Amino acid sequence: MLPEVEKLLRVQHHDQRIAAIDKELAGIPILEEDVRDKFLEDEKKQNDARSDLQQTEIAIKNLELDIDTRKDSITKLKVQQYETKKNDEFTRMGEEITRYGEEITALEDKEIELMEQAEAQKAAYAKAKAEHEVSKEDVVSELEDLADLAENLKKEREEEVVKRQSHADPIDDDVLYNYERLFKGKAGHAIVGLVDDVCQGCHMKVVKSTYMEVKGEKQLTTCENCGRILYYWTDDSVGRDKGGY
Numbered sequence: 677m678l679p680e681v682e683k684l685l686r687v688q689h690h691d692q693r694i695a696a697i698d699k700e701l702a703g704i705p706i707l708e709e710d711v712r713d714k715f716l717e718d719e720k721k722q723n724d725a726r727s728d729l730q731q732t733e734i735a736i737k738n739l740e741l742d743i744d745t746r747k748d749s750i751t752k753l754k755v756q757q758y759e760t761k762k763n764d765e766f767t768r769m770g771e772e773i774t775r776y777g778e779e780i781t782a783l784e785d786k787e788i789e790l791m792e793q794a795e796a797q798k799a800a801y802a803k804a805k806a807e808h809e810v811s812k813e814d815v816v817s818e819l820e821d822l823a824d825l826a827e828n829l830k831k832e833r834e835e836e837v838v839k840r841q842s843h844a845d846p847i848d849d850d851v852l853y854n855y856e857r858l859f860k861g862k863a864g865h866a867i868v869g870l871v872d873d874v875c876q877g878c879h880m881k882v883v884k885s886t887y888m889e890v891k892g893e894k895q896l897t898t899c900e901n902c903g904r905i906l907y908y909w910t911d912d913s914v915g916r917d918k919g920g921y
């Protein structure tokens with residue numbers, strides 16, 4: 677194998693790893709956002725449950741006020757009824773007392789209904805609160821894990837850059853420039869194996885002269901179809917990435 681091919685393959689190996697790390701790093705803020713969204717969602721559930729309960733409690737208080745008002749009216753009417761000497765007034769007041777009494781019964785029925793609703797809402801609020809507590813702990817540990825992951829990836833990236841540089845340094849500038857252009861343009865596959873006479877980058881057969889040149893391993897040869905740098909791949913290269921995808 678040409679020494680330059682060997683070096684380019686090593687550079688490419690590290691560049692691919694760096695690209696994969698960059699992709700993973702770019703995804704971390706999105707994951708962090710998801711974690712925060714989940715937390716905010718649980719927080720909203722808890723707040724909504726609390727607000728539902730509070731509204732029911734206010735409604736119960738209002739019902740109680742309405743009931744008390746009617747009870748007061750009944751008390752007053754009973755006094756007035758006792759004091760009046762007119763029969764028709766007595767009867768009218770009696771009817772009013774009956775009407776208020778009926779209204780009180782209806783309001784009390786409604787109150788019982790709301791109290792049952794409040795019980796269910798109390799349970800829902802307690803559940804939402806407990807879930808929010810768990811979510812609070814989860815969000816902290818998940819964000820910590822993501823921060824650790826980012827830190828490790830950055831460290832690994834730095835190491836990869838150093839290794840890549842050590843292999844890139846001895847390579848001729850023009851060759852390296854061409855390789856880098858191909859790496860960007862060909863989705864991270866600049867140097868690929870030639871298996872039999874098929875380029876593993878574009879999966880096309882190369883012409884005989886190209887095949888002979890690659891097999892001869894005297895100079896760097898590119899695929900006439902896709903422009904990628906080729907190296908002669910044999911069974912001895914087993915374990916080595918053919919460079920294809």
Ligand SMILES: [Zn+2]
Binds near residue numbers: 875877879900
């Ligand atoms: Zn090709």
